[in-house]
Amino acid sequence: MELDDAYANAAYIPGADTFPEAWERRAAGFREGMIEQGLAELGIPYGDSARQRFDLFVPRETPKGLFAFVHGGYWLRFDKSVWSHLAGGMLHHGWAVAMPSYDLAPDVTIAQITGQIARFCAVAAQMVAGPVRLAGHSAGGHLVARMAVPGVLPDAVAGRLAHVMPISPVADLRPLLQTSMNAQFGMDMAAAEAESPVLQRPIAGLPVTAWVGGDERPAFLDQARWLADAWGCAHVVDAGKHHFDVIDGLADGDSEMVKTLLS
Template sequence: MTAAPLDPNPSPLEPESQYNNRAAVPDHPAVMARWKTDAEAARAARPPLAVTYGDGPREVMDLWEAAPDAPTAVFIHGGYWQALDKSWFSWIAPPLLAHGVSVAIPSYDLCPEVSLSRIVHQIRTVADQLRERTGARPFVFGHSAGGHLAACLLSEGRASGALAVSGVFDLEPLIPTSLNAALGLDVMTARALSPIHWPPPNGGAPGGTALDCVVGGAETAEFLRQSRAMADLWASKGVETRFEALDGLNHFTVLDPLADAESQLVTRIAARMKQ
């Protein structure tokens, strides 16, 4: 399924308000507190295996193995590449484990301590290490900044498929915002690190990997535009894509379906991995 054509040019709306999700969702602290509580409960019920993928203290992933030969999904957290870690999102694992899917959730270093290009390299290492461990490319899914990183891995052939939830695929609109104080992007680096400018997976060959772009229907116009533009562009190059706006969900509550093993979002991920 592909999205209808959409003008890929950024909207004229003021970028700070369009990309400052915490300001746009005043009750985000309550949602994030729920993430933390649910994550702690999930780890207590089923502690993950800590797997290092580098020498740094944040170069660690939590791994829950459903079975020795189970397919693996990697969830990449958001936070605009400058906040959060794996410990906030352990609650994402149990619903997929119920479908026989192993789940890995990595932390990574944050800007401005490291560059965004370094973070992309770290997530590449995660995917490559899991492929060596399991013998198969992982499925990747991520939220916001994690959606950006998931699309990067898919473009490079390091993933069997990807689901980007509220992803940021074109980084250039972030340059004039306060977010860029930590990111340090200029036009050249923003374009070089934007998967919307990267080649499609498998060169767009039919039957190859697929990209789902999901966004909250109550998110800002720019987040809706980014997901639709990414799905449209890769679809025009032959990639199987899907765009969906989830009614009434904002940039934080858009993750709620991932907590339900029977939700369409979780069952879609499980089905993608069994194709």
């Protein structure tokens, strides 16, 4: 299809095939340490299907609030178990961290995944008091951007949002109609428009930061800029970072990414 190459990431990242195993190894080690300390609750249900589960990691002290990270993978792959280590940065600052899995296309539509993430946010927010901060990567960036749109989250949760960070987001789904992936998404133009944050407006006054790696594919640089332009939100181009390592800052409590999330 016409835009397959534009939205291909792995082919342009040296050693791309080594990243998933490294993520899984770091995530498993992080979970083991949190379990040993009694600071993890795994597989909490938020819906009826087997994949509608999330993991919750908590600090030793009373949490300052809830941070949720939504993974990417083009709504087609991965689950919560690959990303546990990315909880480290916000935990360092005393925040509870929730990470969901969700059903994947083609078993469900992207709109249905959006609904699942809204339910996840509502359930997780019931478990942790205080403000709520969200980040998501790639397809997860799309999903957290959708949470920032009025009417997607329950009012009680939306009113607690303190910062939303779509990282390397797919903010305009219309170009995906020109990719082979759409055979699994099953979108037409109306569905793509309905799920495109660039065609919507965020909750008034909500801090949003569109974050993208400086070495990403031009399509992802465009997507982040389109969202920032449409929403008038902050826009960070992280120099030297590509689509797979741009999320590393979430694991580091001293990173600019975490500092921005907390601002």
